[in-house]
Amino acid sequence: MISLKDIEVVFGKGTPLEKRALNGINLEIEDGSFVTVIGSNGAGKSTLLGILTGDIAPTTGKVMIGTTDVTRKPTVHRAEIVARVFQDPLAGSCGTLTIEENLALAERRGKRRGLAMALSSNRREMFRERIAELNLGLEDRLGDRMDMLSGGQRQAVSLVMATLTGSQMLLLDEHTAALDPGMAEFVMKLTDRFVEERKLTTMMVTHSMRQALDFGHRTIMLHAGEIVLDVSGDERKGLQIEDLINMFRQIRGQTLDDDELLIG
Numbered sequence: 094m095i096s097l098k099d100i101e102v103v104f105g106k107g108t109p110l111e112k113r114a115l116n117g118i119n120l121e122i123e124d125g126s127f128v129t130v131i132g133s134n135g136a137g138k139s140t141l142l143g144i145l146t147g148d149i150a151p152t153t154g155k156v157m158i159g160t161t162d163v164t165r166k167p168t169v170h171r172a173e174i175v176a177r178v179f180q181d182p183l184a185g186s187c188g189t190l191t192i193e194e195n196l197a198l199a200e201r202r203g204k205r206r207g208l209a210m211a212l213s214s215n216r217r218e219m220f221r222e223r224i225a226e227l228n229l230g231l232e233d234r235l236g237d238r239m240d241m242l243s244g245g246q247r248q249a250v251s252l253v254m255a256t257l258t259g260s261q262m263l264l265l266d267e268h269t270a271a272l273d274p275g276m277a278e279f280v281m282k283l284t285d286r287f288v289e290e291r292k293l294t295t296m297m298v299t300h301s302m303r304q305a306l307d308f309g310h311r312t313i314m315l316h317a318g319e320i321v322l323d324v325s326g327d328e329r330k331g332l333q334i335e336d337l338i339n340m341f342r343q344i345r346g347q348t349l350d351d352d353e354l355l356i357g
């Protein structure tokens with residue numbers, strides 16, 4: 094169980110630029126559930142992810158991952174329990190290292206062991222098997238540098254890297270937003286398969302309402318630092334994009350700019 098209790102994040106507190114990015118977030122995510130997060134620009138989505146990765150310390154409140162209180166644990170000490178795939182395909186891996194070396198680093202995340210040792214055992218075969226699951230033919234290119242791959246291929250490898258060790262939580266930060274539609278669909282299907290097969294507790298931030306409803310078990314919508322919608326089960330299954338837009342308008346009593354959320 095991931096639990097956020099009374100989380101507030103105030104940037105620049107006490108300055109003229111003070112900004113309350115999260116305002117009393119209470120959220121419990123059951124083990125193995127896949128939550129999609131949607132919200133207009135500046136709603137607090139990245140801040141929410143930052144709270145889970147440890148990049149941002151809450152001003153008040155408590156963050157529990159399993160039985161561990163991680164509220165004040167910096168990112169480096171959460172590496173074993175939280176894995177992340179970024180929007181930018183270049184951000185999650187090292188372009189000058191080979192696919193295999195990147196996988197070895199991912200497997201060593203949070204542990205004090207060298208790269209040579211990580212690659213010396215029969216791990217090579219395990220890496221090959223995991224990469225072969227992508228069906229992109231990359232298992233024959235494990236010695237290629239990451240920067241030789243396309244954005245989509247790189248995101249697919251990043252997904253393998255993020256799911257290589259049994260992290261307690263997988264965070265997806267608009268991880269298909271920079272890809273062309275075909276590759277975005279491929280990476281999304283892959284994500285769904287990995288999450289399902291490995292029963293990963295997952296949170297995916299997306300600007301696409303279609304993705305938010307089509308994938309996962311639960312959708313939350315943030316607005317002005319608050320959770321304004323939290324749907325799952327049959328209520329969610331019956332939802333259409335138009336319902337989501339109407340709910341948003343009802344809850345906030347505001348109109349929604351077309352460019353704030355992607356309809357598709």
Ligand SMILES: Nc1ncnc2c1ncn2[C@@H]1O[C@H](COP(=O)(O)OP(=O)(O)OP(=O)(O)O)[C@@H](O)[C@H]1O
Binds near residue numbers: 104114133138140
């Ligand atoms: N480091 C910071 N210092 C000051 N204000 C910040 C900082 N980071 C975020 N904010 C502000 O906090 C609010 C929430 O930002 P956040 O990036 O979490 O929103 P978001 O939902 O991810 O938006 P987007 O979809 O545009 O990425 C915004 O008003 C933003 O300007």
